[in-house]
Amino acid sequence: MHVWKFGGTSVGKPERMQSIRTLITEDNTRKIVVLSALSGSTNTLLAIGEALKANDDGEANAKIDSLKAHYDGFIGELYNTPEGKAAGQQIIDNEFSFIRSLTRVKPFTLKQEKELVAEGELLSTQMFHAYLVEEGVPSTLLPALEFMRIDADNEPEIQYTQEKLAEMLPQHDDKQIVVTQGFICRNPRGEVDNLKRGGSDYTASLIGGAIRADEIQIWTDIDGMHNNDPRIVKNTFPVRELTFDEAAELAYFGAKILHPSTITPARMFGVPVRLKNTMDPSAPGTLIADRTSDQVFKAIAAKDGITALYIHSTRMLNAYGFLRRIFEIFEKYKTPVDMLATSEVSVSVTVDNIDRIKEISDELSTFCSLEEPDYDQTIICIVGNFSADNEGVAVRVFNAMKNIPIRMISYGGTESNLSLLVHSRYKAEALNALNEGLFSV
Numbered sequence: 001m002h003v004w005k006f007g008g009t010s011v012g013k014p015e016r017m018q019s020i021r022t023l024i025t026e027d028n029t030r031k032i033v034v035l036s037a038l039s040g041s042t043n044t045l046l047a048i049g050e051a052l053k054a055n056d057d058g059e060a061n062a063k064i065d066s067l068k069a070h071y072d073g074f075i076g077e078l079y080n081t082p083e084g085k086a087a088g089q090q091i092i093d094n095e096f097s098f099i100r101s102l103t104r105v106k107p108f109t110l111k112q113e114k115e116l117v118a119e120g121e122l123l124s125t126q127m128f129h130a131y132l133v134e135e136g137v138p139s140t141l142l143p144a145l146e147f148m149r150i151d152a153d154n155e156p157e158i159q160y161t162q163e164k165l166a167e168m169l170p171q172h173d174d175k176q177i178v179v180t181q182g183f184i185c186r187n188p189r190g191e192v193d194n195l196k197r198g199g200s201d202y203t204a205s206l207i208g209g210a211i212r213a214d215e216i217q218i219w220t221d222i223d224g225m226h227n228n229d230p231r232i233v234k235n236t237f238p239v240r241e242l243t244f245d246e247a248a249e250l251a252y253f254g255a256k257i258l259h260p261s262t263i264t265p266a267r268m269f270g271v272p273v274r275l276k277n278t279m280d281p282s283a284p285g286t287l288i289a290d291r292t293s294d295q296v297f298k299a300i301a302a303k304d305g306i307t308a309l310y311i312h313s314t315r316m317l318n319a320y321g322f323l324r325r326i327f328e329i330f331e332k333y334k335t336p337v338d339m340l341a342t343s344e345v346s347v348s349v350t351v352d353n354i355d356r357i358k359e360i361s362d363e364l365s366t367f368c369s370l371e372e373p374d375y376d377q378t379i380i381c382i383v384g385n386f387s388a389d390n391e392g393v394a395v396r397v398f399n400a401m402k403n404i405p406i407r408m409i410s411y412g413g414t415e416s417n418l419s420l421l422v423h424s425r426y427k428a429e430a431l432n433a434l435n436e437g438l439f440s441v
C-alpha cells in the first residue's frame, strides 16, 4: 500500500482537488491519502485565534466570514451535482458553526486554539472525501484524531498509530482510497493537538512507517528537493536520489520542502519517500531511500536564526568530563545542540532555540568562561557522499568559500554531511559561491 500526501497548494483550488482525484485513482492501487488544509487556511485560522486571544471578536468574526465565503465559493466549483454541492455545503456549515462556537468560549485558551487550527484539515479531507463519493470512487474517511497521538514531550507515538491502524484499516478493505488528515493528533490529555506547522508530511511518514507502506509520496508544487535554495540561487536543479541521511540533514537544516522530522519514521522502517510535483506529475521528482548514488556533492541547505556559544574551560588541560558537564546543562534546559567544534580547552556549539540561553550561560559560567553569544548565524549544510576515502571534498568546499569568513566547520560526524557556520549576512554569497564551486562543471 502507498501513502500519498498532498500539501496546501495541491488542494488549494477546486480544479487541483479534481486533478488529485485523477492522480490517485489512475493506477487502481489502494492508497492512504493524507491532506493538508487548503493553502492559506491554517494561517487564517491562526489569525482568527490571535484576534480571539486579544478579545477582538469583531476582527475574528470578520475573518471567519471571509474564510467561509472562500469555502462556499470553492464547493460551488468542486462538485458537479446538486447532491454533491449539498453534501459539501453541509460539511462547511457544520464546521463553521463549530468555529463560531469557539468564539464564544471565554477565555480563549491554547486548547481552543488547537481545535480551531485543526479545522483546516478537517474541512479539506471531508470536502475531498465527499467529492470522491460524488465521483463514485470507493473511499472512506479515517479520522486522524483516532490514531495519531503525541506523548508528553510532543513526540508522536508510532506504536499507538500502528496498533490503531491495524484495527481500523481492515474494516475498510473494500475501499480503494482511504482519506485522512495530516497535521492533527491528540495529546496525552485527549485534547486536539498538532504536529507543528508543516506537520502533514510528518503524518504521512508516520502512517507509512506504521503500516510498512511500499512507498510514501509527498506531493508539493515543486519538482522534488533542489540542490540549493531556489529563492537565493539561480540555476538550481532537482536532485533525483538522496539517502535517508542526506534528506534528513537537508530537511532539518532548512530545505523548506519537507517538515524536518519527516524522514525519521520512513528511515526507521525502511520505507522509501518520493517527492513529486502535482503541477507536473510525470516529472521524476526525488527518491529518498537507503541506497546512494556515487555522486559526491548532492545538495545544500541553509538554516538561519542560529546562535553560537564559545565555551572555554577554566580548568586544566586534559580534563575529562568537561564535555559531559557542558551537555548536561543543555539537556537540563531541553535545548538541542546542532553543531559542535572542539579544541583541547574549548568548545563552540550552536543552538537554534535561545529561550533558555540565560540559564544555560549562567550555569556554564560556574566552570567555564563564556564570550557574548554570536547571534544571527546561518548553518550551511552540504550533503553528499563524503566517505572517508573520498579525497578532495573539503578542499572543494573551502575553495568555493575562499572569500567568505567561516565561524565553524563540522565534518566527519557522518559520511554524508559537511556543515559550515557563517554570519547570516554572508548566506546568499556563500550559497551562490558553493553552487558555482560544487555544481557547475
Ligand code: ASP
Binding pocket: 007, 008, 036, 037, 042, 043, 120, 182, 183, 196, 197, 198, 199, 200, 201
Ligand atoms: N496545514 C498545516 C500547516 O499549514 C500543516 C501542513 O500543511 O502540513 O502548517
Ligand code: MG
Binding pocket: 007, 198, 201, 257, 259
Ligand atoms: Mg508543507
